[in-house]
Amino acid sequence: ITVQPGPDKPYAIDDNLFYIRDDTETSLAVRDEIVRLIKTNAETAESDPEVLPPLPPIGQLPPQISASATKVVEPPRTGVEIVESEKRKGTYYHTVRDLRNGNLIKNVTRSSARKLWHYAITKVENDMPKPSEIAWQGNIAVLDVRKKDDNVWYDLAMRENDTIHYFYGVTDSGLNDNWLALIEKAQ
Numbered sequence: 535i536t537v538q539p540g541p542d543k544p545y546a547i548d549d550n551l552f553y554i555r556d557d558t559e560t561s562l563a564v565r566d567e568i569v570r571l572i573k574t575n576a577e578t579a580e581s582d583p584e585v586l587p588p589l590p591p592i593g594q595l596p597p598q599i600s601a602s603a604t605k606v607v608e609p610p611r612t613g614v615e616i617v618e619s620e621k622r623k624g625t626y627y628h629t630v631r632d633l634r635n636g637n638l639i640k641n642v643t644r645s646s647a648r649k650l651w652h653y654a655i656t657k658v659e660n661d662m663p664k665p666s667e668i669a670w671q672g673n674i675a676v677l678d679v680r681k682k683d684d685n686v687w688y689d690l691a692m693r694e695n696d697t698i699h700y701f702y703g704v705t706d707s708g709l710n711d712n713w714l715a716l717i718e719k720a721q
Contacts, residue, residue: 550646607674609633609692612708613701614650616658628655633701633708654702657689665698674712676720688717 552563554571563571609615610633617638618629630639630651644655668675668691677700678689690701690713709717 607692607712608710610701610704610708610713613704614654615699615701616654626659650703657702671716674716676716
């Protein structure tokens with residue numbers, strides 16, 4: 535069996551270890567293999583840049599949906615969203631969206647996650663609310679409010695057609711008027 539190289543080189547999973555693929559084997563990379571991967575990717579980037587279409591912003595309606603559809607609220611601009619989860623060999627791997635810049639970070643595990651990511655992953659793995667138990671205000675809801683000293687973080691939810699987006703660790707600076715009005719009602 536030959537395993538084709540994946541698009542996300544170098545492969546970094548679990549405690550930021552680097553993996554390489556060689557025909558049928560996947561193994562930990564040694565220093566020289568990591569350097570070679572970097573040089574190869576740098577040469578490829580300089581010679582033939584790959585232009586990817588931008589991801590559509592969360593909350594934006596696709597063009598085919600009519601104007602009579604439910605009003606869409608813009609997502610928060612701080613915090614994180616777990617956009618995908620997959621279980622492999624007993625471990626969950628998540629794709630995390632950083633709401634500040636829209637970047638997607640793939641293959642994040644609970645053990646490799648940063649502080650906020652770890653919190654969000656723990657909530658997704660152990661404490662996901664059932665949609666019927668959420669106190670919706672239109673298409674948005676406050677799930678939890680955490681306070682420490684002068685800091686306040688919100689866990690929020692937003693319905694968009696048949697999808698529910700869960701946002702974790704959102705601060706006041708990432709909220710627009712719709713979200714701020716919801717927060718005031720919740721307090």
